[in-house]
Structures are given as C-alpha cells and as structure tokens.
Amino acid sequence: MTTEATGRTGLPATDLRPLLRDDWDNWYDTLLRAFGGAGESAEERALWRDVTPYERSFGAWDGAELVGTAGAFDFRLTVPGGASVPTAGVTMVSVSATHRRRGVLTSMMRRQLDDIRTWGDPLAVLTASEPAIYGRFGYGAATFGLHAEIDTSRVRLSVPAGTDDVRLRYAETGAVLDVCEAVYARTVPLRAGMLARRPGWERLGVLDPESERGGASPLQCVLAERDGEITGYVRYRVKPKWTDTGHNGEVLLTDLAAVDAVSEAALWRFLFGIDLTTSLKVRGRPLDEAWQHLVSDIRRCELRVRDSLYVRLVDVGAALAARTYQAPVDVVLDVEDAFCPWNAGRWRLTGDAKGAVCSPTTDAADLRLSVRELGAAYLGGVSLGSLARAGRVRELRQGALAEASVGFGSASGEPWLPHGF
Numbered sequence: 001m002t003t004e005a006t007g008r009t010g011l012p013a014t015d016l017r018p019l020l021r022d023d024w025d026n027w028y029d030t031l032l033r034a035f036g037g038a039g040e041s042a043e044e045r046a047l048w049r050d051v052t053p054y055e056r057s058f059g060a061w062d063g064a065e066l067v068g069t070a071g072a073f074d075f076r077l078t079v080p081g082g083a084s085v086p087t088a089g090v091t092m093v094s095v096s097a098t099h100r101r102r103g104v105l106t107s108m109m110r111r112q113l114d115d116i117r118t119w120g121d122p123l124a125v126l127t128a129s130e131p132a133i134y135g136r137f138g139y140g141a142a143t144f145g146l147h148a149e150i151d152t153s154r155v156r157l158s159v160p161a162g163t164d165d166v167r168l169r170y171a172e173t174g175a176v177l178d179v180c181e182a183v184y185a186r187t188v189p190l191r192a193g194m195l196a197r198r199p200g201w202e203r204l205g206v207l208d209p210e211s212e213r214g215g216a217s218p219l220q221c222v223l224a225e226r227d228g229e230i231t232g233y234v235r236y237r238v239k240p241k242w243t244d245t246g247h248n249g250e251v252l253l254t255d256l257a258a259v260d261a262v263s264e265a266a267l268w269r270f271l272f273g274i275d276l277t278t279s280l281k282v283r284g285r286p287l288d289e290a291w292q293h294l295v296s297d298i299r300r301c302e303l304r305v306r307d308s309l310y311v312r313l314v315d316v317g318a319a320l321a322a323r324t325y326q327a328p329v330d331v332v333l334d335v336e337d338a339f340c341p342w343n344a345g346r347w348r349l350t351g352d353a354k355g356a357v358c359s360p361t362t363d364a365a366d367l368r369l370s371v372r373e374l375g376a377a378y379l380g381g382v383s384l385g386s387l388a389r390a391g392r393v394r395e396l397r398q399g400a401l402a403e404a405s406v407g408f409g410s411a412s413g414e415p416w417l418p419h420g421f
Helices: 021-034 042-051 104-119 173-190 201-206 261-272 316-322 371-377 384-389 400-408
Strands: 015-018 058-062 065-078 084-095 123-126 144-151 167-171 220-226 229-239 249-258 277-285 304-307 310-313 329-336 345-352 355-360 367-370 393-395
Touching: 015 104, 021 042, 021 058, 021 065, 021 084, 042 201, 058 104, 065 104, 065 123, 065 173, 084 104, 104 123, 167 173, 167 261, 173 201, 173 220, 173 229, 173 249, 220 261, 229 261, 249 261, 310 316, 310 371, 316 345, 316 355, 329 371, 329 400, 345 400, 367 371, 367 384, 367 400, 371 384, 384 393, 384 400, 393 400
Parallel strands: 084 123, 249 277, 329 367
Antiparallel strands: 015 058, 058 065, 065 084, 123 310, 144 277, 144 304, 167 220, 220 229, 229 249, 329 345, 345 355, 367 393
16 A cells, blocks of 8 residues: 655655564554554554564654655565566555655655665565556556446356356355465466465455444355365455345455356356345456356446556566566567666567566667556556557567567466455
8 A cells, every 4th residue: 555645856854764663553553644544453453563574664754753654565476477576565655744745755765666676576566546656656557457336136147167066155254264365376376467475464355344344244255166176265245235125235245266267157156146135346356357258238237447556677677587478579678767777778678488588788779668668568468559559658660569569468368466465
C-alpha cells in the first residue's frame, strides 16, 4: 500500500533511518494516519507486524517526529517463461500531510531504489493507491484486474466435460490453510505476475475482522477434490438481502484458485448456485479468466477493469534476461531513465522461448522508450505496439516494433496479481 500527495521535489528537512522494532508501532500508526486514520483489527495489526521486513524498511524523521514510512518485501515474481525472479515488493509508503511538497517521497524513493540495486533484485513492484504518483519514479502499470457484478438469477454457466467428477465440500477456513496454500503454490509458476508467498503470508487471505464484512457473513471456504486430491478452493462471503418480492442476496468472492480447468469450473458453478442469492461480486480476477467464456450472457456480468501491479526495472539487463520471449527478438532498446541513470542508454536484447541475453551496446537503437514503458510491457500484458500508438515508444528501425511487441507477449495468458501487499 502506498500513498503521498504529488508535490515539488527538493531537499527534505528529514533524516532517513532504518526501522527498529521498538519504533514499529509509531511507524505503523504514521502509515495508518496517512491513509485516513482508520484503525485495523488486532489480528491484522499483528500480521503486518510479523511480516514487516525490518531490514528493508525505514522511516523519515523530522527531528523526533516520524513523518514518512517505506518498506520493501522480499518477493519472487513469476515472469513470462515461468522463472521466479527476486523482486522488491514496495509497500507501506506514506508521507504525513504536514510534510507534503518537501521532497520526502522523492528522497525515500531514491534511497529505496539504491538499496534494491545493492540487494541484487532486478525488479521492484508496487500497488498504488494513487496511480499518478509513481510513474515519475519509473513504475509502469503492468497488470490489470477484472471486476464483475454477475446477475446469477439470469446468467448460467456451461461447464466443460469432467466438471461433474469434481467433489466439493465445505471446510473450516483456518483448518485448511496449509491445504489451500499448497494449491496456490502450484498455480504460481503458471501465470506471470504472481508472487511466491513466504511463510506467514497465507494468513493474509483469511483475515476476517467483523468490522470489514459490511453486513456479510464470516468468511466461508469450499474445497474441490479429484481422485482424493485437493485441486482447488474458494473463499467467499454471503450478504443476505430481502425485499418484498423475496431474496436478493449477494455472494462476495474473495479468493479462488484451482490447478485444473474442471476444478475451477466446478467452483464457479458453485458460486453461481448458492441458495437465496441473485448476484456474484468479483474483484481483481485475471482479465482472461475462463468463466467469461462459460456464461450465457456476458453483458449481464457488468465487467470493469482496474490497474493492479506496477513494475519498475531496477536492473534493465538482468530483468530482460530473466524472462523468455514468445517469438524471437533481436532489438536494441534506447532506454531513458533519469531516476536510475545506470539503466539509461542502449541495450541489445536477444531472446526467444528458450532464454535471453541483454547487454549494453553501442549499436544503433531500434526502439526508444522510457523505463516506465518497459516496466508496463515487461510481464506481457501491455503491448509495446499500444504504447507506441500512444506516443510512448518510438520506432527507429522499421519492423522493430512489431518484432518486439510480439516477442514481449506472454504465451501463458494475461499477467495477474492475486493479492495486494
């Protein structure tokens, strides 16, 4: 989570200090205040305390007053080709309202990217509360999430053969946490944009404070089984509603994962058929998720798209060499990167579906773009051709744009971030 109002840059009257465990409560309260001051449950607070990367976090101090926060989780991100790449998950960024327009955020971003480079992470990622802020630091919107509000009283699913072989059963949410996490771990290599979760992160998906249910039920869990093996799970809430004409309840999906198509279809069919409900609300799902091709009326699903994961290449050469390319590429990229000048200049990228090499070069450039556009296109969900039509990528050699645009695509489907951080 990240926030700070856009303002002028300059020398801040602040001191950046590593986060100490004794300062955590003050640090976290400063963050909450920047996000509006709303408190969180004791369980949620304890979780964030446990997963806070102290050695990768710091605060901005104005004398004895803590006025800014920033951290970076130690993640591994799936990239096109299936590799799991060390990635800094930028999080808990805030600046106090009393210290706007004093360059505090810029100084923290400068410190953080320098640190990430020394850690050897070629990528940094974040989810932005305000998308306009982070482009100037080289972050590009690379994944998007699908929202839907499905009229399940009128929309039906046509499921694939074999779906009826999947057995569904209710389970106590906390008791099957390890089982669900094992299913999630099997899905991580299959789609770019997914994060391999470290121990402790599985608790994030089952936080269930009553204050955040909005009148809905406690979190419920259903498991999918095939041949005695757990092959999927869904977590959801039900919000009962009644009118003079009868029931009008809502199903609120929070999480769904499956290792095969029929288990996934069985779970979606279950959600569509829950008694006393007439709508299913979905947030942040993959743009190309299969249920869209199974519904009887896509128009009554009210689809919307929202930005999700922002990607920043901290080491252009290492990042571009870490992924594969669905068609052969051999292009020279002239990269603009004022904030991380070690990336600026020309890079020759040569790669295909088996691997890639990316090194500095003095050869003539084929494409010119900023590191922000490179981040947007990195996971294969944003086309270089589309960015070029927007004036954000310039073709210097005829044919280079088409070659690179096809190569940068992802054969594994649209990239997706399944949860925030």
